[in-house]
């Protein structure tokens with residue numbers, strides 16, 4: 001069993017994503033939402049936390065809130081005029097900061113707190129106070145760029161946390177594995193020219209940003225070779241993810257020899273997610289966490305931090321999240337995932353799995369990986 005931290009603050013669930021039906025802005029031809037509202041709702045996160053509590057696992061985790069990320073922390077990643085624009089809109093009662101980025105009153109402070117949870121989780125693990133940690137950050141961060149929000153993300157939570165940790169704890173090599181189903185474009189951009197942070201994204205090919213695959217983008221200058229994109233075909237399931245993880249992701253991390261592994265943990269590759277078309281289940285998230293944890297044990301004293309990104313099925317995110325927390329903490333609750341056997345039966349057939357592996361093998365050969 002491990003001493004696992006869980007970084008959470010109720011205020012992060014009070015971030016409002018605006019008047020959307022699913023992910024379409026209401027108005028014109030789109031009828032305003034019913035009870036559910038925006039697809040990026042607090043419910044997926046709140047229900048994840050609730051299941052941790054009713055399962056009894058919450059009581060066995062080390063529970064923390066955090067200070068908001070400071071302006072100094074934000075400025076290591078973001079442009080000053082973007083931050084000013086964001087804060088002014090938030091102070092003035094909120095509104096549309098970009099096409100898919102609505103902010104409510106006080107949304108700037110909530111975003112700073114979301115980044116602060118990631119910072120505090122990384123700090124506590126690097127200081128050795130915790131074996132590993134999970135930050136339930138909201139709003140998420142992995143699409144956000146230095147000068148603009150994107151895809152429900154307002155601040156680049158993971159880059160902010162890594163940069164502040166490097167400034168505070170000295171030079172650390174960090175490997176980021178992003179298994180949110182969408183491409184981790186913001187995290188990639190933040191470290192694209194650096195050789196001290198390895199960024200790897202597993203994502204549904206061409207899903208988001210729409211049309212993006214990214215396998216040719218390997219980093220630039222000093223960062224050349226320090227970025228790896230693995231696009232997977234829509235419909236890919238458990239076996240394809242584990243294949244990519246074991247065959248390329250973990251060997252790349254081994255070779256990089258990180259001092260810390262950070263996982264951008266999105267649950268939107270689940271078989272029930274409304275924003276993607278993948279087929280993972282709670283045992284997939286458990287197996288992936290087990291595999292990364294084993295790599296962290298071999299490479300960096302088990303130091304591993306997971307930061308919450310997407311995941312939009314309010315009914316299923318809790319079961320995938322619980323599986324991750326059981327794996328991280330080395331404990332097992334009595335909770336059964338009621339959808340597990342159904343999604344297992346919905347996995348793609350053998351010819352699809354073989355085809356997906358062949359596509360990956362050919363891609364890696366072409367790129368001389």
Ligand SMILES: [Zn+2]
Nearest residue numbers: 180182268310
């Ligand atoms: Zn996502």
